[in-house]
Amino acid sequence: MRYRELFKRFEPYTWEPSTEQIAAQFGLKPGDILRLDLNTSPTRPTSALKSLAKRLPEIEVNLYPDTSYTSLREAIAEYTGHEFEGIIPTNGADEAIDIVSRIFLEKGSIAVASVPTYSYFRIASELQGSFFRGVPRLEGFGDDVEGILSNLDSDAGVVWLCSPNNPTGNVTPAQVVEKVCSETEACVVVDEAYYEYSGATAMPLLSRFDNLVIVRTLSKAFGLAAARIGYILASEETVKLINKARPPNSLGTINIKLAMHALKNRSYMRKSVETIISERERVRGELERLEVGKVYPSQANFLLIRIREDLRAEEVHEMLLREGIVLRNLSQNPLTRNCLRATIGLRGHNNRLLRSLGRLLRVLRG
Numbered sequence: 001m002r003y004r005e006l007f008k009r010f011e012p013y014t015w016e017p018s019t020e021q022i023a024a025q026f027g028l029k030p031g032d033i034l035r036l037d038l039n040t041s042p043t044r045p046t047s048a049l050k051s052l053a054k055r056l057p058e059i060e061v062n063l064y065p066d067t068s069y070t071s072l073r074e075a076i077a078e079y080t081g082h083e084f085e086g087i088i089p090t091n092g093a094d095e096a097i098d099i100v101s102r103i104f105l106e107k108g109s110i111a112v113a114s115v116p117t118y119s120y121f122r123i124a125s126e127l128q129g130s131f132f133r134g135v136p137r138l139e140g141f142g143d144d145v146e147g148i149l150s151n152l153d154s155d156a157g158v159v160w161l162c163s164p165n166n167p168t169g170n171v172t173p174a175q176v177v178e179k180v181c182s183e184t185e186a187c188v189v190v191d192e193a194y195y196e197y198s199g200a201t202a203m204p205l206l207s208r209f210d211n212l213v214i215v216r217t218l219s220k221a222f223g224l225a226a227a228r229i230g231y232i233l234a235s236e237e238t239v240k241l242i243n244k245a246r247p248p249n250s251l252g253t254i255n256i257k258l259a260m261h262a263l264k265n266r267s268y269m270r271k272s273v274e275t276i277i278s279e280r281e282r283v284r285g286e287l288e289r290l291e292v293g294k295v296y297p298s299q300a301n302f303l304l305i306r307i308r309e310d311l312r313a314e315e316v317h318e319m320l321l322r323e324g325i326v327l328r329n330l331s332q333n334p335l336t337r338n339c340l341r342a343t344i345g346l347r348g349h350n351n352r353l354l355r356s357l358g359r360l361l362r363v364l365r366g
């Protein structure tokens, strides 16, 4: 069978095993598994679901959705304050990342990102035949602006910035985005998947830079990861260009309706974000009290933990798995050596993690 040379050495996206697999492996019930590895919301917008359920029989599932997604774009415009013509809804932020890559990257071109970061940037870039250059972040995980700029030659197609960054939780200041946008012809993507937790955005720069593209999602703060709704914010000109590579029907009508309800009734999202932020700060303090290692400050819905030197993150990860608690193990990446990432859940979820960790640390430290 013939296939692209690229896939002979390609490193695909990896994730923790499924809930069913973990339950079967450790003799647990799937319902007892606590997933704190996916950076999703611990609750779902039940009022949006109930309202949709009532209207379900009238939904024209026999027809394609409105390909220009007019109503959804209006709802996104109202939520963000960005112009209607500068919005493209996508099938999750991941599809936005893919579409942007198709427009701005090609075989032999260069994509640059501050690393560690969301691994799909590398994957989407390499799928276009581009070379991915990771510029290591500075102490404290800030972007190395000079390092980024020095990697931007005339073959550079995309600069990936992520704010707040997954997995480090810090924000890229608007001044950094502005500097990078003004010093390159390449497309500068700011992934703001966790925007609602930080409140910081590069949006005010959109009117000045055609090469700026912001990517967002309803998968996190809005609690709609399964609905697969993301969106692109850019200038009208840039949106016209990006639309050339967009599949015509990648969003389903049922999911569009859910997204519109969530965007128009935002008190659920606001309350959820408030709870997660206050829990995040409480958990951070408790983790420090447990002397688990270094817990980095975060403006997102997760915490990055560098496990103390005398313990191995893999071992802590595995012991938690045995108790049905799944964290993201990032320790294989040299830039996040001995690190685990924990999504913040509801108080009860977080207390379960803290209790288990406390017990494990006592066992491991003897």
Ligand SMILES: Cc1ncc(COP(=O)(O)O)c(C=O)c1O
Binding pocket: 038, 039, 091, 092, 093, 094, 095, 118, 162, 166, 191, 193, 216, 217, 218, 219, 225, 228, 229, 230
């Ligand atoms: C930075 C970042 N961007 C995008 C995504 C994917 O978002 P979506 O579910 O909208 O595809 C994630 C998911 O974890 C993420 O962390």
